[in-house]
Amino acid sequence: MEAKYRIDFDEGNVLESVTYTLVSEYDLKPNILRADITGDGSGFMLLSVIGDCDDVILGMNYLREIGFKVKELKGHISHDYERCWSCGACVSVCPTRSIYHEEETMLVKVNTKKCIACGSCLNACSVKAIQLEL
Amino acid sequence: MAKTYEEINNRIKTGEAVVMTAEEVVDLVREKGAERAAEEVDVVTTGTFGAMCSSGAFLNLGHADPPIRMTNIRLNGVEAYGGLAAVDTYIGATSLIDPPGTGYGGAHVIEDLIAGKKVHLVATGPGTDCYVRKSIETNISLDDINEAYLYNPRNCYQNYGIATNTSDRTLYTYMGKLLPRMKNATYSSAGTLSPLLNDPHLDTIGMGTRIFLAGGEGYVSWQGTQFKTTVEEVNGVPVGGSRTLAVIGDMKQMDPKFVRGLDITGYGISLAIGIGIPIPILNADIMRNCAISDEDIYAEMVDYSLPSGRKCMQRYNYAQLRTGKIEYEGKTIRTSSMSSLAGARKVANTLKDWIEHGEFLLNEPCLSLPKEGKLKGLKDGGQ
Ligand code: SF4
Numbered sequence: 450m451e452a453k454y455r456i457d458f459d460e461g462n463v464l465e466s467v468t469y470t471l472v473s474e475y476d477l478k479p480n481i482l483r484a485d486i487t488g489d490g491s492g493f494m495l496l497s498v499i500g501d502c503d504d505v506i507l508g509m510n511y512l513r514e515i516g517f518k519v520k521e522l523k524g525h526i527s528h529d530y531e532r533c534w535s536c537g538a539c540v541s542v543c544p545t546r547s548i549y550h551e552e553e554t555m556l557v558k559v560n561t562k563k564c565i566a567c568g569s570c571l572n573a574c575s576v577k578a579i580q581l582e583l
Numbered sequence: 584m585a586k587t588y589e590e591i592n593n594r595i596k597t598g599e600a601v602v603m604t605a606e607e608v609v610d611l612v613r614e615k616g617a618e619r620a621a622e623e624v625d626v627v628t629t630g631t632f633g634a635m636c637s638s639g640a641f642l643n644l645g646h647a648d649p650p651i652r653m654t655n656i657r658l659n660g661v662e663a664y665g666g667l668a669a670v671d672t673y674i675g676a677t678s679l680i681d682p683p684g685t686g687y688g689g690a691h692v693i694e695d696l697i698a699g700k701k702v703h704l705v706a707t708g709p710g711t712d713c714y715v716r717k718s719i720e721t722n723i724s725l726d727d728i729n730e731a732y733l734y735n736p737r738n739c740y741q742n743y744g745i746a747t748n749t750s751d752r753t754l755y756t757y758m759g760k761l762l763p764r765m766k767n768a769t770y771s772s773a774g775t776l777s778p779l780l781n782d783p784h785l786d787t788i789g790m791g792t793r794i795f796l797a798g799g800e801g802y803v804s805w806q807g808t809q810f811k812t813t814v815e816e817v818n819g820v821p822v823g824g825s826r827t828l829a830v831i832g833d834m835k836q837m838d839p840k841f842v843r844g845l846d847i848t849g850y851g852i853s854l855a856i857g858i859g860i861p862i863p864i865l866n867a868d869i870m871r872n873c874a875i876s877d878e879d880i881y882a883e884m885v886d887y888s889l890p891s892g893r894k895c896m897q898r899y900n901y902a903q904l905r906t907g908k909i910e911y912e913g914k915t916i917r918t919s920s921m922s923s924l925a926g927a928r929k930v931a932n933t934l935k936d937w938i939e940h941g942e943f944l945l946n947e948p949c950l951s952l953p954k955e956g957k958l959k960g961l962k963d964g965g966q
């Protein structure tokens with residue numbers, strides 16, 4: 450399975466050590482989608498992990514035990530279909546092709562399952578129809 | 584066999600008129616040829632829904648008691664023109680809120696008014712013997728004020744360029760977000776459905792043509808600004824921005840579905856509106872023009888990282904652009920539209936519906952738009 454998490458931390462040097470442990474101890478394939486670290490070293494990262502269902506749960510429990518705040522991200526991008534006028538400006542800036550024109554109607558739709566919360570589409574939209582909820 | 588406006592209007596009134604969208608007629612003309620298709624079809628409806636920056640609204644706010652001659656006017660904090668008579672004003676779509684930076688502007692005021700929302704008015708004036716009042720603060724809505732009409736000096740661009748970015752940094756332009764090293768390209772035309780590409784030499788569209796304007800009835804009022812006819816043509820249509828229209832229409836009839844105030848990152852405020860133009864099929868030549876489709880319409884890709892002298896890098900047709908990717912020197916570039924095809928279809932279909940139900944008659948233009956037009960530049964430090 451693949452799941453996405455937001456992980457909050459207090460020290461900046463955790464990025465490598467965390468991903469190392471998830472690979473070596475829990476047999477997971479982690480991928481840091483986005484990380485924001487402030488001057489004092491605290492921050493958050495958006496992590497995608499691929500692995501066996503049990504391993505994913507164990508790995509995330511391990512992170513909680515050592516003091517991180519771990520939150521699973523589900524459908525964290527929201528698309529306001531009423532506000533959206535299906536211009537398509539956001540389509541080509543999405544690295545995962547999560548935004549597409551529905552074939553029949555040409556209406557713009559967002560596949561939240563594929564979205565990695567990179568945020569690239571947010572400022573491509575002129576009516577703020579896409580919002581990222583972290 | 585030629586038809587007249589009168590004949591077509593009579594058929595519309597009796598509900599007999601055959602109306603098709605500019606997408607629907609493509610196959611018909613391919614199958615039956617333009618002559619036969621022209622006999623069968625009375626009207627072709629076109630549509631576009633895109634950013635039209637050169638737009639704005641004339642408003643007459645009504646007189647207060649005692650009255651004021653407004654010279655400084657703000658609507659929801661956005662500057663409106665104070666150089667007309669007492670309570671007349673014009674609010675331009677790109678006008679900024681004061682202080683700027685909230686992503687709200689003239690286009691949003693126009694959208695709010697059309698959506699029936701209250702708008703906050705603050706105005707001041709010099710105070711004169713005939714207009715003694717010096718300031719007023721109140722709320723207005725579209726129903727409260729006298730006239731409110733859009734008058735857009737340049738809409739409906741006949742084709743447009745494709746924008747890409749060869750530099751190493753992301754550019755934020757009126758053609759959208761352009762990723763570095765040509766990772767994407769953007770274009771802006773309704774292609775097959777685009778009004779002026781279906782009547783490329785304006786044989787039927789002229790001053791007085793009745794149109795669909797943002798959900799209400801409007802008219803072509805003049806040639807649009809920057810009207811030019813000198814652009815090279817391929818398959819009978821120009822490969823770049825060419826003719827334009829000035830349009831007018833009553834805001835009180837408009838539908839917020841076809842209006843969007845835009846805040847384009849890095850550029851500013853603009854207004855997206857839906858415009859549809861009916862084309863009367865008076866003869867086979869007009870029908871032939873309406874049969875143009877995405878494959879036949881080309882646009883030129885230019886590099887927006889160059890400050891000026893942007894040359895055509897390559898031409899692509901709209902069928903290629905709409906696949907979502909194009910090739911340039913062996914590299915794949917992803918594409919995005921800046922104007923809404925879904926919206927353009929809705930416009931063309933709504934107009935078709937109106938005509939089929941006898942609710943919208945065609946108006947014969949009282950004046951043709953210019954056959955020729957050249958663009959002049961602006962001299963720096965001119966004497
Ligand atoms: S945040 Fe936007 S651009 Fe990034 S993956 Fe999700 S939909 Fe695509």
Ligand code: SF4
Pocket residue numbers: 532533534535536537538539540557573574575576577578579
């Ligand atoms: S840029 Fe915004 S309005 Fe345009 S299609 Fe994307 S979400 Fe919709």
